[in-house]
Amino acid sequence: MAFYSEKVMNHFQNPRNVGEIKDADGIGEVGNPVCGDMMTFYIKVKDDKLEDVKFKTFGCGAAIAVSSMVSEIAIGKTLEEAMNITNAMVAKELGGLPPNKMHCSNLGATALHKAIEDYKNKQKEKK
Amino acid sequence: MREVYFENHSNTKLDEQIFAEMLPFLKENYGNAQSMHSLGNKSKDAMENARKQAASLINCKEGEIYFTSCASESNNLAIKGIAKANQLKGKHIIVSSIEHFSVLYSARRLGQNGFDITYLPVDKYGFIYPEDLKKAIREDTILVSIQHANPEIGTIQPIEEISKIVHQRGILFHTDAVCTAGVIPVDVNKSGIDLLTLSGSQFYGPKGAAALYIKDGIKITPQIDGGIQENGRRAGTENVPCIVGFGKACEIIKKEMESNYKKVINLRDRLIQELPKAIDFVYLNGPIEKRLPNNVNFSIEFVEGEGMFLFLDQRGIYLSSGSACTSKSLKMSHVLSAVNIDPALGQGSILMTLSKYNDDQDIDYFLYEFPSIVKKLRNMSPLYSYFEKTGKRHAAGPGTDYEHEEAHHEKEVCE
Numbered sequence: 376m377a378f379y380s381e382k383v384m385n386h387f388q389n390p391r392n393v394g395e396i397k398d399a400d401g402i403g404e405v406g407n408p409v410c411g412d413m414m415t416f417y418i419k420v421k422d423d424k425l426e427d428v429k430f431k432t433f434g435c436g437a438a439i440a441v442s443s444m445v446s447e448i449a450i451g452k453t454l455e456e457a458m459n460i461t462n463a464m465v466a467k468e469l470g471g472l473p474p475n476k477m478h479c480s481n482l483g484a485t486a487l488h489k490a491i492e493d494y495k496n497k498q499k500e501k502k
Numbered sequence: 503m504r505e506v507y508f509e510n511h512s513n514t515k516l517d518e519q520i521f522a523e524m525l526p527f528l529k530e531n532y533g534n535a536q537s538m539h540s541l542g543n544k545s546k547d548a549m550e551n552a553r554k555q556a557a558s559l560i561n562c563k564e565g566e567i568y569f570t571s572c573a574s575e576s577n578n579l580a581i582k583g584i585a586k587a588n589q590l591k592g593k594h595i596i597v598s599s600i601e602h603f604s605v606l607y608s609a610r611r612l613g614q615n616g617f618d619i620t621y622l623p624v625d626k627y628g629f630i631y632p633e634d635l636k637k638a639i640r641e642d643t644i645l646v647s648i649q650h651a652n653p654e655i656g657t658i659q660p661i662e663e664i665s666k667i668v669h670q671r672g673i674l675f676h677t678d679a680v681c682t683a684g685v686i687p688v689d690v691n692k693s694g695i696d697l698l699t700l701s702g703s704q705f706y707g708p709k710g711a712a713a714l715y716i717k718d719g720i721k722i723t724p725q726i727d728g729g730i731q732e733n734g735r736r737a738g739t740e741n742v743p744c745i746v747g748f749g750k751a752c753e754i755i756k757k758e759m760e761s762n763y764k765k766v767i768n769l770r771d772r773l774i775q776e777l778p779k780a781i782d783f784v785y786l787n788g789p790i791e792k793r794l795p796n797n798v799n800f801s802i803e804f805v806e807g808e809g810m811f812l813f814l815d816q817r818g819i820y821l822s823s824g825s826a827c828t829s830k831s832l833k834m835s836h837v838l839s840a841v842n843i844d845p846a847l848g849q850g851s852i853l854m855t856l857s858k859y860n861d862d863q864d865i866d867y868f869l870y871e872f873p874s875i876v877k878k879l880r881n882m883s884p885l886y887s888y889f890e891k892t893g894k895r896h897a898a899g900p901g902t903d904y905e906h907e908e909a910h911h912e913k914e915v916c917e
Contacts, residue, residue, distance in 0.1 A: 379812075387812065393882050408846035408885055412833075413823060415884040431884035435808035435825075438508060439882065 379436055380470035383392055386440035391447050401497065403489025405482045412438040414482060416445075416490040425449050425457055428487070434474045437476040438483075445483035454491055460484045506864045507813045508821040508854040510704075510796060511653040511681060512588055516747075523750040524708065527743035535740045536731065545742045547666035552749025553826035556713050559752040560679075560698060563688045568714045568732045571743050573680045573701040574604035577647075579725050579736065580697045581608035584645045585617060586723035588674075592642030598630050598659075599840045600652050602678055606836075609647075622648070626841050627789040628657030632667060639671050639868045649678040650688065650698075654824060654837040654853060655788030656797030658682070665694035674720065680704055681794055684755040686763065690715055697722075699776040702744075706858070707751030711744035758858070766856040767795035772865050773796060773854060780873045787824075787851060789844065796856040799824075801847040803895075810852055813875040819868055824851040846885065846895075891914035 379387070396417040406413040419427035428446040432439050444465050449457045462481045466472045472481060475478035507515065519864030527548060550564070557564040565664075570576045580789040585595060597609050599621045603725060606621075613619040620638045622630050631647060646668045651658045676697035679688050683698075684705030689697055697720070699876050707756055716722055722735060729737035755762070767867055778784050783803040785905035802810065807823025824835030825848065838848040854868075880886040 384812075387809075390882065395605075404884070408849060412848045413884055431882055431887055433804070433883045433885050434806050436812045438806075439809060456898065 378473060379440070380472075382468075382470040383415050383437060383440040385442040386469065387436040390439055390443035392429050392443065392450070393431065395431060396427060396429050399429075399457070399490075401490040401492070401494030403486045403491070403493055405486040405489065406434070406438075408433055411435065412482065414438065414442050414486040415466055416442075416483075416486040418449075418487070418490045418494060420454065420494055423451050424451065430483075430486070435482070437472050440469055441472075441481055441483040442486075443475060449487055454494075458488055460487065461464065466489075503818045504679070504863075504867050505818040506820065506867055507859070508819065508856065508864075508868070509592075510857040510860075511853075511855040512822065513619075513703050513709060514706050514857050516708055517751065517754065519754060520707055520747045520750045524743045524747040525807050526745050531742075535652065535742055536729075545740075548749075549740055549742055552745045552752075555749035555752040556700070559688070559756050560683060560700065560715060561691050564716050565733075566715050566718055568735055569748070570712050570714055570718055570736060571710060571741065572703075573678070573699050573712045573726075574602070576699040576701070576712050577602065577604035577678055578608050579722070580716075581605060581645070581647060582612065582725055583722040584674055584676070584720075585612050586699065587721040588644040589617075592640075592644045593617045594620070594640050594643040596622060596635065596638050596643060596646045596648075598622045598624060598648045600628055600654075600657075600837045601647065601649055602653070602680070605647055605678055612916070614728060618642075624657075624840050628652050628655045628662070628841050629685070629792075630659060631787070632660070632663055635664060635667055639668075639673065643671070643673050645674050645676060647676040647678070649680075649796050650682040651679075651686075653681045653797075653855070654838060655680075655799050655841065656794035657788055658686070658792045658794060661695070662693050669694060675725055675917055681797075684751070684759065685794060685796060687759070690717070696720055702748035702751040702753055705755045708744045708747040710741050711748035714804060717892070727769045762858045763795050765858055766860070767914060769860055769862070769865055770795060770798055772862070773868075776865075776869055777872075780869055781876050785847065787838065787841070798854040798856070800852055801843065802850045802852065803847060804850070804883045804889065805876060806849045807851055809879045810850075810875055813878070815861050817871045817875075819871065821855075822853045824853060825849040828872070 396419050399417040400420045401418045403416045414432045415430045428449045430442045430446055432442040462484045466481055533545045535545040553564045553567045556567045592748040609619045622634050623764050624630055648664055650661055674696045675739050678699045680689050680701050681702035696717045703709045726737045741824045785801045787799040807825030810821050824838045834848045
């Protein structure tokens with residue numbers, strides 16, 4: 376049996392929403408290269424909804440697929456809905472991840488939440 | 503699609519001539535080599551012939567070859583067997599920090615059971631410092647085990663010099679020659695080796711048979727008890743078909759070694775010279791001189807090994823990586839850690855090991871496919887975009903062109 380599910384391989388090979396948003400409303404980063412995985416998420420917010428989500432990821436196949444899946448789920452969601460996306464949900468959507476990848480590579484939702492918090496903090500500063 | 507196999511340190515392809523030699527012992531010659539009847543004798547004779555062939559490869563007496571199931575077993579027998587048999591003399595053992603896990607874990611196990619283990623450090627190319635070895639030797643040292651060459655970064659240790667140092671102090675010397683036996687000349691007499699591990703699956707023989715050379719007169723305690731096989735030092739029904747294949751592999755490789763050497767070293771040098779021209783920011787791991795002729799290990803900066811590995815796999819190119827993500831333990835290779843590579847660079851390492859079945863077209867195909875893979879992954883990499891924007895690295899350190907660069911390179915802790 377292959378190490379990754381078909382869905383993981385699909386997202387790994389053709390990741391959705393790779394890139395950066397120049398005038399992003401929020402940026403969230405998790406992990407570090409020493410551990411092998413690092414994800415940066417960029418969000419654009421309009422009317423309390425995620426109008427656009429982009430990411431850059433350094434990491435294994437699972438880390439890239441997770442980032443791609445998170446971005447796909449999150450676009451169009453309200454901030455509150457997006458904050459309810461969990462890493463476990465993302466893994467489930469991908470048809471499961473190998474057990475040893477569940478912890479280290481499955482940080483996409485965390486990175487997204489950090490970007491939303493960054494956005495909220497910036498909003499507070501403006502007020 | 504073309505298939506390119508670059509993982510020959512893990513296992514080589516079985517040579518057809520060797521398979522043909524094994525076949526009768528999987529079919530009609532099925533007798534147990536210890537049986538007294540004629541069918542048993544056929545197996546016994548074939549096995550003793552294989553012993554001669556193996557002895558001839560490393561220049562020892564046939565009675566000094568002990569067959570095992572794999573190199574890990576040979577290493578376990580060497581380390582634990584010598585420790586057990588000599589523990590009244592002392593309980594100190596010295597190994598290098600870049601040994602195979604079958605040596606390191608055997609030593610660690612002994613360490614949990616009253617032995618004292620010294621792990622020798624290595625320099626940035628993977629060489630041990632002979633001075634360190636001299637200093638590490640104590641009155642109660644009974645064994646030094648240092649590999650002949652490293653499978654990951656190709657470093658060939660100065661085993662003759664090591665052997666002299668060890669023997670001046672009357673200590674036994676074991677070397678794991680899995681990467682060198684059948685690849686470069688190995689001569690236990692000339693090099694002064696007491697115990698040596700070799701495996702036929704590294705030179706076109708089958709998995710399932712390996713050997714430990716044990717010099718005459720050395721005491722060793724068996725690690726598998728229960729029979730008279732292998733002179734009472736390794737019990738268990740002998741795997742005759744694989745042992746026959748192992749012997750044949752030794753015989754063939756003795757004749758082919760020189761031509762294989764020329765072939766793989768040319769391919770290796772093509773990769774070492776041409777990869778840095780095809781891709782920016784790549785760094786060779788391990789030495790240039792005193793390197794295995796079939797070993798290439800590069801770190802590709804800003805990308806992680808598993809991503810490269812998966813894309814290459816889909817293009818039919820099979821190799822391995824020292825990254826944490828590709829190891830089942832999720833730890834970066836202990837060898838790359840020991841040579842003190844920048845951890846981010848370690849994550850981007852790829853290892854290619856060559857065999858006589860590789861050719862120039864394999865190298866062409868790899869050099870054609872690989873740059874676009876790296877480009878794709880770099881375009882996804884936050885480390886690369888940070889570098890492109892700022893000219894700085896998130897983490898740069900030993901091994902890069904930018905060792906002097908002041909990067910915020912704190913010791914980061916992985917959860």
